[in-house]
Amino acid sequence: MRGNDDDESGTVGIGGPRALRSFVEDAFFGEERPLFNLKSKSLRPLCRIEATEEAVTVTFDLPYVEKNDISLTSTENTLQIEAKMRKAITLRVGGGVQRHVEFERYTGIVRLPTTVQPEKAKATFRNGLLRVKFPIAKKGNRVRIR
């Protein structure tokens, strides 16, 4: 699904042939959208959060990332990610006249839906998908019903 005139310089098109490049990131996801940070030239990864009674699992989509280039930091309520891409990728951004911006990494911080045990987190990374699973912290006082 190439079709970008800048392919040789490592530019990524939006997918599809030239006529079919999706413009949504450009047109609707202008600079005010939080999908990327222009100041730090980083992308916010797409993320999925699932919570069961026992665990919270956060999944990140991280194309162009290798396992050893990921750094994770967590607290009881947040998960922070930094991941370097194996090559700089140029995307077109901007709501009006577009410009090319080179991105080299992903950064993001996720607020977890409940309090977890960060020291017991387990992470796996395969095919560019990072999954981090936290057991939920068992806290609170039992309330007796009389």
Add this chain to the structure above:
Amino acid sequence: MSRAGSSVQITELETMAKLSRPNVIVGIPETGLVGTIATSYLVDHLGLPEIGHVESDLLPQVVVVHDSEPKDPIRIFGKGMLAVVVSEVPLTAKLSYQLASELVIWSKAKQSKMVIGITGLPSEARVESAGDSIPMVLAVTNDGDLRKSIKAIGAEPFQHGMITSTYATLLRRCTSLGVPNLTLLAESFAEFPDPGAAAAALQVLNKLLPIAVDVKPLLDGAEEIRLGMRGLMSQTQQTIQQQTAQTTPGVYR
């Protein structure tokens, strides 16, 4: 083509006249962007020319300029016995219904052999295996003969469940107007663009239609597509979340 009471019109270019009883393949941004990725790739791979587009006051008021040329967000490509409808914007509920209805009326007027919808089906197994699992493609059709050969084309019959939004209206309207419909649902990630699921759906299409689409470049370029379609995926997720509460009967939530 334009009808009173509808705010969706299909504008045809002269080249559309060359269509001959086409199979109409529809790709709308929904689960895993499977439909959009599959149909975009199909258009690109087969080099299908643009033959029309959709106009509607329900579309965002945006013109996108690529290489000095303004483009519409929902376009129709095709030649001969194949027409491919590709949307690059997620659809609101009203636009989704009206677009699906108009596409079926248009397909009938073109004496379409079949309307084929391609989309994704959220799969936990696919997420848990980080995409290693081979996506199963489920199929549902209103055509009795085709229903008997679903396994022969490499799909599994969709036994019980519910199809929602654009693809549901396409199927319903096809049934009421007597147009054969096949809806392919490839197991996919829900929140991330899933080129692997799109490839699985295209492989089913390869067995159904006289096309020979090599999906290897699609799979090889998966990272590029995943990165390039993040914006559309994010926007689609927001649209789906807004609509799920409005359109899904409580018993199915």
